[in-house]
Amino acid sequence: MNMSLFDYIVIGAGSAGSLLANRLSADKTKTVLLVEAGGPDDYVWIHIPVGYLYCIDNPRTDWRFRTEPDRGLNGRKLIYPRGKTLGGCSSINGMIYMRGQARDYDTWATLVDNPEWTWENALKDFMAHESYYKLDPEVQASLNGRASEIAKVHASGGEWRVEKQRLRWEILDAFAQAAQQAGIQAIDDFNTGDNHGVGYFDVTQKAGWRWNTPKAFLRPIKDVRTNLTIWTHSLVKKLIIDRNPDGSLRCTGAEIVRDGELVTVKAAREVILSAGSIGSPTILQHSGIGPARHLKKFGIDIVQDTPGVGANLQDHLQVRAVWKIQHAKTLNVLASGMVGKARIALEYALHRSGPMSMAPSQLGAFAKSDPSQKYANLEYHVQPLSLEAFGQPLHTFPAFTASVCNVNPTSRGTVLIKSANFEDAPAISPNYLSTAEDQKVAVDSLRLTRRIAQQPALAKYLPEEYKPGRQYESDADLTKLAGDIGTTIFHPVGTVRMGRLADPMVVLDSHLRVRGIAGLRVVDASVMPRITSGNTSAPTMMIAEKAAHWIRAGI
Structure with missing residues (x-):
């Protein structure tokens, strides 16, 4: 196999990327490359629940971002943790399993004009990977016949473990x-x-250990699916965008710094950005896809003027x-x-x-x-x-x-690069x-x-x-x-939002494809048009489950 050519390249092995790599590599006829900027999830404090105290703001596991001085916070800066390890934020977050409210997804469906995003349809994707403790055989006996009612909104047998504290x-x-x-x-x-x-709260743990996405979606398959390749310590410099003879654009791969060397990888089918609400807009901007006026300040060649890239930042x-x-x-x-x-x-x-x-x-x-x-x-x-x-x-x-x-803030911020150096942290202004x-x-x-x-x-x-x-x-x-x-x-969510393409600030269509550029999709929390009414890890995984169906179906 030519290791520089894959059917799919998934950038970011966090909550969305790990699930996507699992689902896409289930087709043995397709090759998948999963690229992670951080290292393996072999740090002991990742797995002990209270270890988040030692993972956040730790360069081994966290990007260690800082916000710009924020007027609403009386000029203060905040630490802005984002996972930099296999599992991404699922390896350092608070482990709370929270879907949000039905109205969140029904609103999305209206905003993007696609009923596939309604709560009724999103619920199927939440349940597709769920292993809910109340549906364990030994627990059902104590439910007084309520198991069938619980099974309407929860599932057993999936990879993602949800337990009682x-x-x-x-x-x-x-x-x-x-x-x-x-x-x-x-x-x-x-x-x-x-x-x-x-x-x-219910938590994403198993028998007292943190349950992160590598444990759920990568470890069971990494040694048996030869069509899945996982690279750690691999930082994306930029995406490769080709212009076809008819003038149309297509993403065909990425330039990646791995082991100190610049490597070019190509995708026969799609490149999928799952680098999160900070990483995904940053990579797009360094690739010349973003607000042209801002990118020109740093001498970046403009591939496509897309002003919504890095806008619409929402946070709790x-x-x-x-x-x-x-x-x-x-x-x-x-x-x-x-x-x-x-x-x-x-x-x-x-x-x-x-x-x-x-x-x-x-x-x-x-x-x-x-x-x-x-x-x-x-x-x-x-x-x-x-x-x-x-x-x-x-x-x-x-x-x-x-x-x-x-949970429903109306304030909006931005994520914008501060230099042409792809290794520099962006300006995060919530x-x-x-x-x-x-x-x-x-x-x-x-x-x-x-x-x-x-x-x-x-x-x-x-x-x-x-x-x-x-x-x-x-x-x-x-x-x-x-x-x-x-x-x-x-x-943080919303910085590469989906919506109706008539809106010039929309970056993605309702199937998460980047407008104007074939072969490029974004699948992570950055796609949310509005933040969910609760913690955002579970919704991000639901998004990835839904996207996997579309990608495999060629939608």
Whole structure:
């Protein structure tokens, strides 16, 4: 086999790319190259759930991006983690399995004029790779005949494992009761199409270990499918775009730096960009596909003026409120000192449970920022711990953190290259809190958090607001505070969006093909026209499942 020629080249081995490589290589008559800029997922902290603390902002596993100074954050810059390893963000994320709301996908279908994106049709693709714990034979016996109802929205036997968390916390149970007292009903499944409610998140773990996409989609096949080639430590310099005699354009391959050498690879059928909401627009721009006025600043030859490449950046900004408490243990206390850490390590070693098995956030809630909202527009990530900022030590006092984000932000940002050097990080400008709507939701969300904390279920813990602090009461104060303490929840989407091609800012058609360039498709979170109402990993995998059907069918 000529190793420089493949039927399909998939760029990026993250949540979308790993699944795509699995599905496309199932056809033994087609050769697939999967290209990953990072290394293998052989770092131990990738696989221990609490290891996200050691993977984020680690050059071994993270691109270590930084945002530009953001006016909505009062001039602050944020770390902007993106996975740089096999599995991409599935190897460093919070492991929360969350599809969003049915209305998200029905809205997509309308925006792109394609019913294949409706919730009803998306649900089939979520279920195509799912292995849901409640449908395990040993669990079904305890469901009192509900298995058939659960099987309408979940599946068993797929590669992607979804499990119940392996620990609970007294203070989180009390927060859930307080949320109910504040008018947020209990929910036992966030993934049926309406996630309004409070409950513990389901997680992408297996027997206490992180379950990432290489484990699910690559390891079982990499030694038996000779038609699949996986390259790590391989950085794409640019795509190769040829102009046909009739003037039309076609993507025929890519230039890749591998082991210090520039290698050219060709695709007989398609090149599929799955490099994520930061990587995909960056690669397109370095290939001459993007806003021409911007690219010309760096002397890049313009292949196609596509102004929407790098536009429409959306993200979930979380506002972290911290409450000191009494009369209950939190991780701040349990993990203090060598003895406490040793106990936690021993529990994980013996039982794969305890704090080392926990996702960054255990309890979730979806709520309305005010009663006029038609749908739940807030998501809470509640944690039995507190710290000043990510990467800093836990506080020495017992506390919980209630982070809340607007799941339907109206602010839009950009991802734009800063030089002609393909190795340079782009300028990431989320433009948080740039609309009056987003500012109002941020203020309302902080007030709702305070209302929950004042409920009887939390009274015995004597909650005391540590951050932002009760001295801040006015709308103006709370808006500024949201900018001071808000941070990304790591959900960038939309920078290579699909839509109706009559819109000049649309980059992709409804089947994710790049407008005006044959043989080139984008399949990752960047394609979303609007961000989903919840965490974005599961929707990204659904997108890849759907795209795989189209690619194999020649659509």
